[in-house]
Amino acid sequence: MRREQTLADRITGSALWRSVVRHGYPDTQRNQALIIASNVFLHIHPVKIKRYATKVTYTFCLGGLSFFMFLVLTMTGVLLMFYYVPSTDLAYQSMKDIEGSVTFGQLMRNMHRWAAQGMVIAVFLHMGRVFYTGSYKPPREFNWVIGVLLLVVTFLLSFTGYLLPWDQLAFWAVTVGAEIGGATPIIGPQVSRVLLGDYQIGQNTLIRFYTLHVIFLPLVAAFLMAVHFWRIRKDGGISGPL
Amino acid sequence: MAELVQQPTDAAAQIDEKKKQKLLELVRGRAVARPTDLADDEVMVWPSLVVIEAVSAAIFLAIMFVLSVMVNAPLLERADPNKTPNPAKAPWYFLNLQEMLLHMDPALAGIIVPTVALASIAAIPYIDRSPLGVGVLGTSSKGRTIIAFTTVFTSVVLIGLILLDEASGRTGFWMKTVFNDWGWPEWTSGMVMPTLVIGIFVGMLVVMVKKIFNPTTRELIIALYTGFFVTYWLLAIVGTSFRGQGQDLTLPWNLPLVHH
Structure with missing residues (x-):
């Protein structure tokens, strides 16, 4: 029938x-x-995977969580970009506007801030998980190196974003960071100049950090993540007991 | 043409009679493996993995929302290059570097040590190539004991070194003033001595783990990596919660500024 x-x-x-x-x-x-x-x-994803690869207490979701944080940061970051002005005269006031008069502005800023801190922690702990389960061993050597690069990019993303609010916390944290960069042996002054775009933190530094933060470093991170995820599959999925 | 046709026949004639295989039986079955054929230890990604991903994404999104509704991101007064806050601190994940700055030359603390550490970490898979212990947290019960041992050792050494420098007047290597009195140049107390101290304690860790545990390469690297891991977090915590005005050692509840 x-x-x-x-x-x-x-x-x-x-x-x-x-x-x-x-x-x-x-x-x-x-x-x-x-x-x-x-x-x-x-x-x-592949169509099917080993049963052990779905065990949450093996990965603690840390790699996925890092990626999740990246997605949250991209979305909240784009929303913040509608209002934020990367100028030393206007940046601080635009932060005040985001917090005070933009609908859900404070919420977006808070989520961006906490997800950024969360991503640093998640990426670092993810590296710990991969290390302590011996998941870097052949054939996954190169993906481990990509992962170390992603850790560095995560630090740089977080550090460049730190300056943007242009408050006392931002300004002096980046001053300390730039002083560390300026202490590089032999090429210290050059590193400092490239980092700041000037002899001191100012408009050049802000636009530099802003551009790195909103486009250059996210692209580098996305590129490395594409390689990272693709290699997981090519190297036989996530590691498991032999 | 005729020659070409002849060739395979000649080749067939050369086949060793002993190595020829006989057709024993024909079995009815499926001609090819299908993508949906599941082995006993396999599951379908949809739903087994996708559900876990969706649920964890939902849980963490909820956590992010609740946290962001409850706790506001810090925004202090507008940046003022003429008003240095005391203490001026880097973001928390760099405060371990800033902590090291108090004890040695900036080039060593801020650039050389972290670069060597990251390069060594990246090199791990090219040093430890044995497949032993993959997929087991800490490799073995011995590996897990080494993790615990290294955590205690590193914590004690770091806290001891911080207190030693503190007792001698905080900034720089603890014998800095003595070296200055002897007229030794700045780099002896800034570069040479701290490098020696780091080298000695890393060496001590290696020797102790070797003597006590008779480790494999993997287990020795576990000790070194754990040393890095503990150092990173311990110094970040000290820098965040125990450094007050003038970077003096301070208890967390006496800090002048809540740092984020």
Whole structure:
């Protein structure tokens, strides 16, 4: 007997729906495989994985959490960019405006701040997890090196963002940081000049840190993450007991 | 043409009769493996992994929301280059470097030590290449004992060194004034002595772990990495919560400014 067509059947059977969604309801293994393979975001995963790789107490979600923090930071960061002005005259006032008069501005700023701190912690602990489970061993040597680079980029992202509020905390923290950079043996003055764009922290420094923070370093991080995730699959998924 | 056709026949004739295999049986079955064929130790990513990812993302988003509603990000008064706060501090994750600045030359504390540390960490997989212990937290019970041992050793040494420098007047190597009196140049107390101190204690850790635990390369690297891990966090905590005005050792509740 032919089942009566429900509204849901009509929608999921329509040409429009089927042009977007290339698989049926994922209650069969075939459709569960198709949903992963036909979706660009899910396709980062293989169709099936080892059972141990789903154990939360093995990874503590730390790598995924680092990536999650990066996504939160990208979204809240774009929203903050609508209001923030990278000028020494206007930066502090735009921070005040974000906190005082922009709808959900304070919430966005808080989330950006705490996610930034969270990402530094998550990336660092992720490195610890990978180390203590011996997951850097062959064939994953190169991905470990990519991971160390991602740690450095995370530090740089957090550090460049630290200056942007242009308050006392930002200014003097970056002063201390720049002094450390200026202590580089042999090329100290040059490092300091490249970092600050001037002899002291000013407009040149702010625009430099801003550009690095909102476009250059996120692109570098995204590039390294693409390699990092791709290598996980090429090296046989996440590590597990032999 | 005829020659070409002839060749395979000649080749077939050369096959060793002893190595020829006989067709024993034909079995009815599936011709190819399908992508959905699951081994006993495998699961489908949808739903087994995707659900975990979605749930953890939801939980952490909720945590971020609640935290951000409850705690505001700090915003002090507008930056003023003429008004130096006391203490002036770097972001907390660099306060371990700032802490080291109090004890040695800035080039050593801020550049050389962190660069050597990061380069050594990146080199780990090219030194320890044995596949032993993959997928086991701490490799073995011996590995986990080494982690505990190194944590205690590193903490005691670091706290001891900080207190030693503090007792001698805080800034620089603890024998700095003595060296100055002898007329020795600045780099002896800023570069040479701190490098020696670091070298001696890292060497001590290696020798002790070797004597007590008879470790494999992996277990020795566990000790060194744990030493780095503990140093990073311990010095960051000291720099964040125990350094007050003039970078003097201070108890956390006496700090002049809550630092974020």
